[in-house]
Amino acid sequence: MTMTMIKPPAVEPVTLAEVRQFLRLDNDSEDVLLGGLIKAARETLEMQTGLALISQEWRLYPDSWPKNGIVRIAKYPVRSVVAVTAYIEDGTPVPIAGDDLHLSGYARPARLYLAARSRPALPLSGLEIDFVAGFGETGADVPEALRHAISTLVAHWYEFRGVYGSAQQPVSYPSAFERAVGLWRRVSL
Template identity: 25%
Template structure:
C-alpha cells in the first residue's frame, strides 16, 4: 500500500496575522518566510498526529482490494474516486453505492457497502487507487485550538531562538494522535 499527497492544502492551519504576532514581527515583508515556516511546522505536526488539519487530497494505491482499505490521514471527509483494473486490465471506476466510508473510526476505512463485495482485479501492481479528501475543514477556523497553539508556539521558537523552549508544547498534540 502506498499513500501519496495529491492536492496539498490551500490554506494554512493558523492565520498569517497570528503567526506574525507570535513571531513578534511587525509588517508584512517577511510573510513569505512566515508562511513557509508555518507550513513546515504544520506538516511535521500532521505527521506526528497522523491527521490532516486542513482539507487535502490523498491517494491510496494497492495491488488488490483488501477486506478494508485503511485511509492515510484522519479525519476522512469524502471519497473522490475508487478506481481499479478489472480482470481484463481495463480501468474502471467503482460506483459510490458500492462502498461505505467509515468516518467514525480513526484511522478511517473504506469498506464494501452492505451486501456488496469488492470486484476482482487484474493481478497487477497498483491495480486499485482511492482518492480521499482528509482534514478538519477548508481553513484555520476548523482547526482545534490546541493544534493551533502548538503551531504558534513552534513559530515563536523558530523566530525567537532566545525564547525558553517548553518541553511540554508537544503534549498539546497528544490527544490528536491517531494510532495505526
C-alpha cells in the same frame, strides 16, 4: 500501502497575521520566512500525528484487495471519498460505484468498506482510492490546540533560527508543541 497527496491544502491553519500577533511583530518584513515556518510546522504536525488539518485530497494505493472488503485509511479525519478505481488484468480502469462503498471517516483509522461484487480480477496493486481528508476548509475548522501547537513551533523556530546550523535542525520541539501533538498522535502496537 502508499499514499500520495493529489491536492494540497489551499490555506494554512494559522495565518501570517495570527503568527505576527503571537510573536508580537509589528511589521511584515519577515513574512516570507514566517510563511515558510508556518508551512513547515503544519507539515511536521501532520507527519507526526497522521492528521490532515485543512482539506486536502489524497490517493491511496492499497497493496492488495482487502480480504474482508475493509480498507483502513491512515489519514484523519477522512471527509469523503472522491473516487475508487479498480484495475483489471489488462490494466483497464474500472470505476467502483458509490453504492458499493461505505465510509466510516471519523473512525481512526478511517475505514472504507468495498462490496464484494466490486472486486476486480487483479489481486495486487489493482486499486486506487481518492479521498478528501481534513477538519475543514479554513483554520477556524481546526481544533484550537493544534493551531496553538503550530504557532508555538513557529515561534520556537523563529527564535532559535540562528543558534544551530541547518544540519542540526530540528534541535528540539517546545514542550507545548509536544503535549498538543501527543494528544493527537495515534499509537498502535
